[in-house]
Amino acid sequence: xxxxFQPPRRKIKxxxxxxxxxxSDPRPEDAPIDYDAVISPDIGPFPWTPAINEEELYDxxxxxxxxxGSERAEEALKAADEARFRISHNAIEATGIEPTIEVLxxxxxxxxxxxxxxxxxxxxTGDEYPQNKxxxxxxxxxxxxxxxxxxxxxxxxxxxLKLYCIHKHVNGILNGHLSHCLRICSLHQAPSxxxxxxxxxxxxxxxxxxxxxxxxxxxxxxxxxxxxxWLQMVVHREKTVGDILACMARQGHRMPTGxxxxxxxxxxxxxxxxxxxxxxxxxxxxxxxxDLYHIQMFVVKxxxxxxxxxxxxxxxxxxxxxxxxxxxxxxCRMLKRIEFTDMCEVVRAAVRYDWVVxxxxxxxxxxxxxxxxxxxxxxxxxGKGRIHLLRPDELVVREAVRRKLDLKNHIMGMMLWGxxxxxxxxxxxxxxxxxxxxxxxxxERPEHPWKQDLEWLEQEEKVFEESEELKESNDWGYRMMxxxxxxxxxxxxxxxxxxxxxxxxxxxx
Numbered sequence: 463x464x465x466x467f468q469p470p471r472r473k474i475k476x477x478x479x480x481x482x483x484x485x486s487d488p489r490p491e492d493a494p495i496d497y498d499a500v501i502s503p504d505i506g507p508f509p510w511t512p513a514i515n516e517e518e519l520y521d522x523x524x525x526x527x528x529x530x531g532s533e534r535a536e537e538a539l540k541a542a543d544e545a546r547f548r549i550s551h552n553a554i555e556a557t558g559i560e561p562t563i564e565v566l567x568x569x570x571x572x573x574x575x576x577x578x579x580x581x582x583x584x585x586x587t588g589d590e591y592p593q594n595k596x597x598x599x600x601x602x603x604x605x606x607x608x609x610x611x612x613x614x615x616x617x618x619x620x621x622x623l624k625l626y627c628i629h630k631h632v633n634g635i636l637n638g639h640l641s642h643c644l645r646i647c648s649l650h651q652a653p654s655x656x657x658x659x660x661x662x663x664x665x666x667x668x669x670x671x672x673x674x675x676x677x678x679x680x681x682x683x684x685x686x687x688x689x690x691x692w693l694q695m696v697v698h699r700e701k702t703v704g705d706i707l708a709c710m711a712r713q714g715h716r717m718p719t720g721x722x723x724x725x726x727x728x729x730x731x732x733x734x735x736x737x738x739x740x741x742x743x744x745x746x747x748x749x750x751x752x753d754l755y756h757i758q759m760f761v762v763k764x765x766x767x768x769x770x771x772x773x774x775x776x777x778x779x780x781x782x783x784x785x786x787x788x789x790x791x792x793x794c795r796m797l798k799r800i801e802f803t804d805m806c807e808v809v810r811a812a813v814r815y816d817w818v819v820x821x822x823x824x825x826x827x828x829x830x831x832x833x834x835x836x837x838x839x840x841x842x843x844x845g846k847g848r849i850h851l852l853r854p855d856e857l858v859v860r861e862a863v864r865r866k867l868d869l870k871n872h873i874m875g876m877m878l879w880g881x882x883x884x885x886x887x888x889x890x891x892x893x894x895x896x897x898x899x900x901x902x903x904x905x906e907r908p909e910h911p912w913k914q915d916l917e918w919l920e921q922e923e924k925v926f927e928e929s930e931e932l933k934e935s936n937d938w939g940y941r942m943m944x945x946x947x948x949x950x951x952x953x954x955x956x957x958x959x960x961x962x963x964x965x966x967x968x969x970x971x
Contacts, residue, residue, distance in 0.1 A: 486840040534827040542834035558735030604631035619694040637672035641687040652700035659686035708899040709797035711892040716880030726755035759876040815839040
C-alpha cells in the first residue's frame with residue numbers, strides 16, 4: 463500500500479554553547495514558505511519555467527503515488543507498439559510522397575525548357591461564354607478567358623480562392639481550364655517550386671477534372687488535375703525557403719546562389735516517409751554534386767547559427783530536431799521568432815522527436831505529451847514505423863561518401879564562405895536582395911541578438927572623440943577639477959567603511 467504524500471518537515475538547527483542562538487522566526491509554524499523571498503533577486507525570473515497547472519500536477523502526482531491510470535497508459539503504449547509492428551511498408555510509404563526516377567527526370571527536363579504549360583488542355587476560346595452587358599469587371603472580361611487567366615495569375619492563393627468561390631463566371635472559366643490556369647499561376651508566383659513539386663506526386667492535393675476530361679492512358683477514368691491546395695503549397699514553399707535564406711543573411715550567414723534550389727530539393731526528400739525511398743532519390747541524378755555541397759554548407763551554417771562561438775552550447779541537437787520535422791516550415795517559423803520562442807516549446811518538440819524514457823517514467827506523460835507519443839517522431843512515417851527515418855544531413859553524408867566527393871575536406875571553406883572578401887580582405891555585408899523577405903503582415907522581421915538586420919556590421923564613418931586622459935593632459939584646470947572629485951570620492955568611501963566597521967563592532971547585523 464502506498465503511503466500518502468507528506469510535505470517536507472522543517473529542518474531544526476541545534477546550537478552549541480559558544481554559538482549564539484539565531485533570532486526567533488516571527489512566522490507561525492503553519493505559515494507557507496515564501497520561496498520568492500528565499501531566492502536572491504539578482505537571479506531574476508526563470509524564463510524557461512512554464513506556468514504550472516495545478517490540476518495536471520495533482521493528476522500526475524495521484525497517478526504516480528496510487529498507480530491509478532497506469533493500466534490506461536499501458537494499454538495506450540501497447541496499442542501504439544502493435545500498430546507500429548502491424549503496419550506494412552507500403553502503408554508507411556503512403557503517408558508521404560512516392561517519387562519515381564522518371565517523374566523527377568521529367569521535372570528536370572521541364573525546368574530546362576522555356577514555358578512548361580500543359581499541352582493537353584483544349585484550345586481556349588471566348589466563344590463558349592456569352593457576352594453580358596453588366597458593370598461587374600470580372601463578368602465583362604469573362605468573355606475572354608485569356609484576360610481572366612492573366613488577371614488571376616497575379617493574385618495570391620487566398621484571394622484567388624475567395625474570387626473562385628464568390629464569382630460564377632470566374633468559377634466556370636477556372637473549372638474549364640483548371641490545370642492550365644494553376645500552372646501559369648505557379649510559374650509566375652513560384653517558378654522554382656512549380657517544377658520541383660509536380661502535382662502528380664501529391665495525390666492528396668489533386669482533384670478529378672471538373673469538366674470530366676479522360677485520362678490520356680486510361681480512357682475509362684477521369685484524369686486528376688491540381689487543386690488550389692497544390693498552388694498554395696508551392697507558393698508557401700517558395701516563400702518559406704526564401705525567408706529562411708533571408709533570416710540567415712540578416713544574421714550574417716550568407717549563402718551561394720544555388721542554395722535556394724538545393725533546399726527545395728531537400729524539402730522534397732523530407733516529404734518521403736521511408737528511409738529506403740529517400741536513399742533511392744539521393745542516389746539518382748536528381749541530386750548532383752553541387753546540390754550535395756549546398757546542403758552540407760546549409761547544415762554547417764545552421765550549426766553556426768544555433769551556437770555561439772563563445773557562449774556555446776556547442777550542440778547539434780537543435781539542428782537535428784528541425785531537420786527531422788516534416789518540412790522546413792518549423793525551421794522558418796523558429797528563425798522568424800514565431801514559434802519555439804521559449805525553452806518549454808523546444809523541449810516539448812524534442813520529447814516528441816527522440817526522447818529516451820527511463821523505465822520508471824514509462825507510463826507517465828511529459829510536458830503534456832501522452833506516453834505513446836514520446837520519442838517516436840524520428841521513426842519512419844513520422845512515428846508510425848519502427849525504423850529510424852534518415853534526416854537530410856545524414857543522407858548527404860552517406861551519398862557524399864558513396865560518390866567519393868570528400869566533403870569533409872571542404873568544411874572549413876563552408877564555414878568561411880561569405881564573410882570576408884578574398885581579394886580586398888574586407889567584410890562582405892549581405893545585400894538588400896539577400897535580406898529581402900516578403901511581408902505578409904502576419905509576422906515581424908527577425909531581430910539580431912545585438913541589433914536588427916546587421917546594423918552592427920554597417921561600415922560607418924569613425925568619429926574620434928577626445929578621451930578623458932587627453933582632456934586632462936591638455937587642460938590644467940580640468941585636470942585639477944577631476945583630481946578634486948576623485949579625492950572626494952575616496953574620502954566618502956573611507957567614511958562609509960568606517961561607519962560599517964563601527965556598526966559591526968557594536969553587534970549590529
